[in-house]
Amino acid sequence: xxxxxxxxxxxxxxxxxxxxxxxxxxxxxxxxxxxxxxxxxxxxxxxxxxxxxxxxxxxxxxxxxxxxxxxxxxxxxxxxxxxxxx
Amino acid sequence: xxxxxxxxxxxxxxxxxxxxxxxxxxxxxxxxxxxxxxxxxxxxxxxxxxxxxxxxxxxxxxxxxxxxxxxxxxxxxxxxxxxxxxxxxxxxxxxxxxxxxxxxxxxxxxxxxxxxxxxxxxxxxxxxxxxxxxxxxxxxxxxxxxxxxxxxxxxxxxxxxxxxxxxxxxxxxxxxxxxxxxxxxxxxxxxxxxxxxxxxxxxxxxxxxxxxxxxxxxxxxxxxxxxxxxxxxxxxxxxxxxxxxxxxxxxxxxxxxxxxxxxxxxxxxxxxxxxxxxxxxxxxxxxxxxxxxxxxxxxxxxxx
Amino acid sequence: xxxxxxxxxxxxxxxxxxxxxxxxxxxxxxxxxxxxxxxxxxxxxxxxxxxxxxxxxxxxxxxxxxxxxxxxxxxxxxxxxxxxxxxxxxxxxxxxxxxxxxxxxxxxxxx
Numbered sequence: 001x002x003x004x005x006x007x008x009x010x011x012x013x014x015x016x017x018x019x020x021x022x023x024x025x026x027x028x029x030x031x032x033x034x035x036x037x038x039x040x041x042x043x044x045x046x047x048x049x050x051x052x053x054x055x056x057x058x059x060x061x062x063x064x065x066x067x068x069x070x071x072x073x074x075x076x077x078x079x080x081x082x083x084x085x086x
Numbered sequence: 087x088x089x090x091x092x093x094x095x096x097x098x099x100x101x102x103x104x105x106x107x108x109x110x111x112x113x114x115x116x117x118x119x120x121x122x123x124x125x126x127x128x129x130x131x132x133x134x135x136x137x138x139x140x141x142x143x144x145x146x147x148x149x150x151x152x153x154x155x156x157x158x159x160x161x162x163x164x165x166x167x168x169x170x171x172x173x174x175x176x177x178x179x180x181x182x183x184x185x186x187x188x189x190x191x192x193x194x195x196x197x198x199x200x201x202x203x204x205x206x207x208x209x210x211x212x213x214x215x216x217x218x219x220x221x222x223x224x225x226x227x228x229x230x231x232x233x234x235x236x237x238x239x240x241x242x243x244x245x246x247x248x249x250x251x252x253x254x255x256x257x258x259x260x261x262x263x264x265x266x267x268x269x270x271x272x273x274x275x276x277x278x279x280x281x282x283x284x285x286x287x288x289x290x291x292x293x294x295x296x297x298x299x300x301x302x303x304x305x306x307x308x309x310x311x312x313x314x315x316x317x318x319x320x321x322x323x324x325x326x327x328x329x330x331x332x333x334x335x336x337x338x339x340x341x342x343x344x345x346x347x348x349x350x351x352x353x354x355x356x357x358x359x360x361x362x363x364x365x366x367x368x369x370x371x372x373x374x375x376x377x378x379x380x381x382x383x384x385x386x387x388x389x390x
Numbered sequence: 391x392x393x394x395x396x397x398x399x400x401x402x403x404x405x406x407x408x409x410x411x412x413x414x415x416x417x418x419x420x421x422x423x424x425x426x427x428x429x430x431x432x433x434x435x436x437x438x439x440x441x442x443x444x445x446x447x448x449x450x451x452x453x454x455x456x457x458x459x460x461x462x463x464x465x466x467x468x469x470x471x472x473x474x475x476x477x478x479x480x481x482x483x484x485x486x487x488x489x490x491x492x493x494x495x496x497x498x499x500x501x
Contacts, residue, residue, distance in 0.1 A: 049284035
């Protein structure tokens with residue numbers, strides 16, 4: 001249990017670098033949502049449950065949804081034409 | 087020598103206000119680039135035109151490589167400086183930190199008796215430091231107003247009305263009918279129990295906002311427009327902020343130390359205790375809900 | 391702190407505007423992690439009173455927790471506002487590339 005938080009911190013750094021260096025914007029947003037989730041787990045390990053609930057609801061939920069709708073508006077969702085029609 | 091010359095030209099160009107990309111590139115180009123420009127008369131063209139030609143032929147490749155190297159170097163340098171600064175702080179997680187002073191002691195020891203909240207963090211941000219929370223709710227409201235200003239006219243619903251009435255998929259509708267009541271109940275529980283367990287206004291508001299987003303995605307725009315048009319949403323938001331200001335702002339007029347309200351601290355541990363805190367939680371929660379749902383609706387449809 | 395450096399670099403040197411907003415968010419959450427770590431006392435539990443114990447040594451410091459709670463909400467407001475700005479910029483200039491927008495602005499002023 002002692003180095004569980006060190007592993008999580010290392011994973012955070014990996015996520016952040018990966019989000020900065022991917023080519024497609026969609027993968028960057030998904031990696032950012034997982035980054036937010038790992039951060040919520042870290043808050044629990046730092047004994048602040050208020051921050052964990054708020055970060056999980058707001059960071060991974062609301063910010064992710066806003067990013068996805070913006071990507072749709074600027075036509076960068078990618079994928080084939082099947083996803084566009086409906 | 088030519089490299090030093092070019093560096094000097096780059097500095098002079100930068101001082102005259104030229105583009106910084108070009109000056110950065112200029113200081114890094116190798117010497118053999120100049121041989122390509124034999125058709126340009128060296129004495130008659132200005133520095134700017136030679137720069138432009140150099141960039142047109144080779145600039146992009148050099149710039150991309152320079153970009154990646156510079157980003158890694160800047161990142162490492164900044165991290166090193168910050169880590170050196172942090173290393174001089176007191177050690178991590180020791181009880182003798184200077185940050186753990188008598189303020190924290192007062193909040194912890196007398197927080198429950200004075201505010202009546204079992205959750206000391208909620209009691210602190212809604213009773214001792216209620217003004218900061220008011221500022222934060224105001225920030226949310228201002229963000230909502232500015233996003234409305236930016237995006238309100240571009241309604242895609244009025245442009246093609248078939249988008250709004252299109253039938254959503256069956257899976258989404260079935261799942262939503264089961265899940266949305268549960269999410270709303272959980273959100274209301276989190277808001278109301280802000281002073282007894284972790285949670286409070288912000289997280290509860292975000293949860294109910296997510297429930298509204300799910301409802302709007304699953305059942306179309308018309309059904310949610312029936313009970314939550316733009317006017318109702320702004321009315322709820324403004325009323326919540328005004329109630330918050332009125333309930334905590336009277337102490338500006340009655341004296342600074344007037345922490346006690348006329349709603350007394352009830353039984354510690356029951357829901358309707360802790361003075362003003364449930365009311366403030368509800369106000370903050372409703373503001374956050376309207377803001378979150380408003381963001382989603384303005385982003386997706388351009389209209390609330 | 392390392393996360394702060396990564397986020398700041400992403401903000402500064404990425405041409406795609408949406409990645410800049412992701413950089414802002416990474417920078418913000420790194421600062422919140424730093425602040426909350428300042429409030430952690432070893433052996434303390436979360437600041438919710440159990441069994442009527444209200445001595446100071448039992449709990450962690452609750453003050454940074456309140457500050458970070460405000461910060462998270464402000465961070466989401468800033469992200470939402472900048473995403474709305476990006477949508478309008480896209481409609482106006484047709485590109486998500488920050489250098490392209492500056493280039494077009496400069497050409498428009500020149501003509």
